[in-house]
Amino acid sequence: xxxxxxxxxxxxxxxxxxxxxxxxxxxxxxxxxxxxxxxxxxxxxxxxxxxxxxxxxxxxxxxxxxxxxxxxxxxxxxxxxxxxxxxxxxxxxxxxxxxxxxxxxxxxxxxxxxxxxxxxxxxxxxxxxxxxxxxxxxxxxxxxxxxxxxxxxxxxxxxxxxxxxxxxxxxxxxxxxxxxxxxxxxxxxxxxxx
Amino acid sequence: xxxxxxxxxxxxxxxxxxxxxxxxxxxxxxxxxxxxxxxxxxxxxxxxxxxxxxxxxxxxxxxxxxxxxxxxxxxxxxxxxxxxxxxxxxxxxxxxxxxxxxxxxxxxxxxxxxxxxxxxxxxxxxxxxxxxxxxxxxxxxxxxxxxxxxxxxxxxxxxxxxxxxxxxxxxxxxxxxxxxxxxxxxxxxxxxxxxxxxxxxxxxxxxxxxxxxxxxxxxxxxxxxxxxxxxxxxxxxxxxxxxxxxxxxxxxxxxxxxxxxxxxxxxxxxxxxxxxxxxxxxxxxxxxxxxxxxxxxxxxxxxxxxxxxx
Numbered sequence: 001x002x003x004x005x006x007x008x009x010x011x012x013x014x015x016x017x018x019x020x021x022x023x024x025x026x027x028x029x030x031x032x033x034x035x036x037x038x039x040x041x042x043x044x045x046x047x048x049x050x051x052x053x054x055x056x057x058x059x060x061x062x063x064x065x066x067x068x069x070x071x072x073x074x075x076x077x078x079x080x081x082x083x084x085x086x087x088x089x090x091x092x093x094x095x096x097x098x099x100x101x102x103x104x105x106x107x108x109x110x111x112x113x114x115x116x117x118x119x120x121x122x123x124x125x126x127x128x129x130x131x132x133x134x135x136x137x138x139x140x141x142x143x144x145x146x147x148x149x150x151x152x153x154x155x156x157x158x159x160x161x162x163x164x165x166x167x168x169x170x171x172x173x174x175x176x177x178x179x180x181x182x183x184x185x186x187x188x189x190x191x192x193x194x
Numbered sequence: 195x196x197x198x199x200x201x202x203x204x205x206x207x208x209x210x211x212x213x214x215x216x217x218x219x220x221x222x223x224x225x226x227x228x229x230x231x232x233x234x235x236x237x238x239x240x241x242x243x244x245x246x247x248x249x250x251x252x253x254x255x256x257x258x259x260x261x262x263x264x265x266x267x268x269x270x271x272x273x274x275x276x277x278x279x280x281x282x283x284x285x286x287x288x289x290x291x292x293x294x295x296x297x298x299x300x301x302x303x304x305x306x307x308x309x310x311x312x313x314x315x316x317x318x319x320x321x322x323x324x325x326x327x328x329x330x331x332x333x334x335x336x337x338x339x340x341x342x343x344x345x346x347x348x349x350x351x352x353x354x355x356x357x358x359x360x361x362x363x364x365x366x367x368x369x370x371x372x373x374x375x376x377x378x379x380x381x382x383x384x385x386x387x388x389x390x391x392x393x394x395x396x397x398x399x400x401x402x403x404x405x406x407x408x409x410x411x412x413x414x415x416x417x418x419x420x421x422x423x424x425x426x427x428x429x430x431x432x433x434x435x436x437x438x439x440x441x442x443x444x445x446x447x448x449x450x451x452x453x454x455x456x457x458x459x460x461x462x463x464x465x466x467x468x469x470x471x472x473x474x475x476x477x478x479x480x481x482x483x484x485x486x487x488x489x490x491x492x493x494x495x496x497x498x499x500x501x502x503x504x
Contacts, residue, residue, distance in 0.1 A: 085231070
């Protein structure tokens, strides 16, 4: 996939997180995951990070890298595509599938942390929970998102939030990650302002 | 994409998208206990087979069921076709009864195209599962998927299609798809089993199998379609087998990496030696396995997206 160039000089776009902010935010989330799942201390349940493509997957890999750095624990990482489980397939043009890769040991009886870039309506997470049910039976599931922009349509909340951003529905939150976009950053863009 | 009627004119990007989807589906379902996806819940798929088939009908049915579509099988024998209903009326009946997609196999070339014309404006899509001597697009897609899996790429590969090209819809669909994807295709057959106008196809033609073998990346053996032959196309089965069968001796002339394909059903000892068919370099069972994933991908591309404005 060609990297999408986002928000270079657009006046309708506002930077929410700079590259440095993104790095610090992800590091803080890694610390929170270590603390809340007691990875550093007594081993409880094996923890697995599953990123939701496209941008959740590299986020999950980064979190795993930082967790290994901060706590010396290597957590397995995978990717979980939710496309086949979406409830809006017939409302949008056909979308290409992204790949799902589960860690070798599977996810049965693990603490799965789902990782995504933006939490909005919650429908992607609902689809992810359905996809997870077909992939195995985790002991419990948590959710980590870089940005929570509100406007939930389902009773879903995140366990780890990088940044809460109040938005209006006409705005769009763009997350850029070096792995896919060539640089890091989070931007807010007004949709009517092209 | 609303219908899949032929690979002739199929956009290579679209074909590649279907192959990629098939590949992702295969990897997603690998090692899963429950091979069921909710993607096509509430969609109704009807298979309508006016000709015998094992693998195509079964793999379409499995594909539909694994995607949670409701799959209904209509065979010509057990339906009102036996009472004399026309193809058109049967299709309109199925559409009126709520079919989102009709998968049709018919002995007449062009039947699927006619069907798609009759169903215009009803919202029901059509997949050609083999029409006479014309096309069998999902077979070509699953062959391409198998070749891509075994060889890594299709572009630049040299692939021979050997045998009864004249009666073969599989050969026709493969010629269009494989050349569109950048492969070099050579047809090897006796002059009596080549269609007229073959010189206008984007392929080379040979009547002699042996000299072709060392340069091939894949060889696709076709079944001799006795049911469509009325007249002397070759002197005897034995002579055909000697001239165009993939014997063990010929198999040894192929490069180490070359893949052997057969769309099935095979006539062992006729167009392919039993030992060759069972060799690990033959991908014949894999073709069937890939057939399910490719057909799931076709259903996904035809049924999962937003309905295009007609």
